[in-house]
Amino acid sequence: MAVILDGKELSKKIRGKLKEEVKELKEKVGRPPALAVVLVGNDVASEIYVRNKIKACGEVGIRSIEKRLPADISQEELNRVVKELNEDDTVDGIIVQLPLPEHLSCRKVINYISPEKDVDGFHPVNAGKCLLGLYDEGLMPCTPAGVMKFFEEYGIELQGKNAVMVGHSNIVGKPLANMLLNANATVSVCHIYTEDLAHYTRNADILCVATGVPYLIKADMVKEGAVVIDIGISRVNGKIVGDVDFERVKEKASAITPVPGGVGPMTITMLLFNTVKAFKMRMGY
Numbered sequence: 001m002a003v004i005l006d007g008k009e010l011s012k013k014i015r016g017k018l019k020e021e022v023k024e025l026k027e028k029v030g031r032p033p034a035l036a037v038v039l040v041g042n043d044v045a046s047e048i049y050v051r052n053k054i055k056a057c058g059e060v061g062i063r064s065i066e067k068r069l070p071a072d073i074s075q076e077e078l079n080r081v082v083k084e085l086n087e088d089d090t091v092d093g094i095i096v097q098l099p100l101p102e103h104l105s106c107r108k109v110i111n112y113i114s115p116e117k118d119v120d121g122f123h124p125v126n127a128g129k130c131l132l133g134l135y136d137e138g139l140m141p142c143t144p145a146g147v148m149k150f151f152e153e154y155g156i157e158l159q160g161k162n163a164v165m166v167g168h169s170n171i172v173g174k175p176l177a178n179m180l181l182n183a184n185a186t187v188s189v190c191h192i193y194t195e196d197l198a199h200y201t202r203n204a205d206i207l208c209v210a211t212g213v214p215y216l217i218k219a220d221m222v223k224e225g226a227v228v229i230d231i232g233i234s235r236v237n238g239k240i241v242g243d244v245d246f247e248r249v250k251e252k253a254s255a256i257t258p259v260p261g262g263v264g265p266m267t268i269t270m271l272l273f274n275t276v277k278a279f280k281m282r283m284g285y
């Protein structure tokens, strides 16, 4: 029976420290760190994510600025909003909630955000720093950074281990594979075109899954004693489930993240962490 890696507890611990740090920084600088959240259109899931991000900011004392824009906004107008936020000295972090309406390019808008305010860690400058392991010099993407916090917190050794990343998105799979490699794991990256996925997963000491395919990973695909990190989230018959068959896999793994309550809370925690980090870097601390 596996140790359950508790994202709510770890989040509470990190957010508690951030709250204290925000209080101290506010006294020194004369204002708290500030995060601008840009929401285009009215996608229901995005509305919920944005609400949760703004609520989390309030809980640690970060000022949040919500910019709601109409679904039919042009790329030029959206870029103009980002430019204003880039130039606003009282704004430390900027995120544009994804997905965007189809006529807009998310790459164009992400590239337009100042790298030093890119608290999602999606800008090519930050992606490059992630590749090189220059974590202190940039802003790292929140979900992969949150996963790495689990390994740190629970003392899970990565060096020399077989790590398998299932999923190769720009937001999670690629940066997390990089971070595992930087920690000296032997990394395989599997994805939708991989032949015989189980061949790889069965050999994984560390198995990270971010595909959005509910219950993709079954117990017979997991090595005895593996550490399993489930980064998927789907709704099946009204229930929130991950990419891993949690109930059966937990009997085989040595440690596992639940869904919900695993990686999910850590993503927002790392957004708060990045906003405080961006503020400190901009203020020269």
Ligand code: GUN
Binding pocket: 095, 096, 097, 098, 099, 120, 142
């Ligand atoms: N949509 C889904 N995940 C994310 C995220 O991490 N950041 C942003 N901006 N949009 C998202």
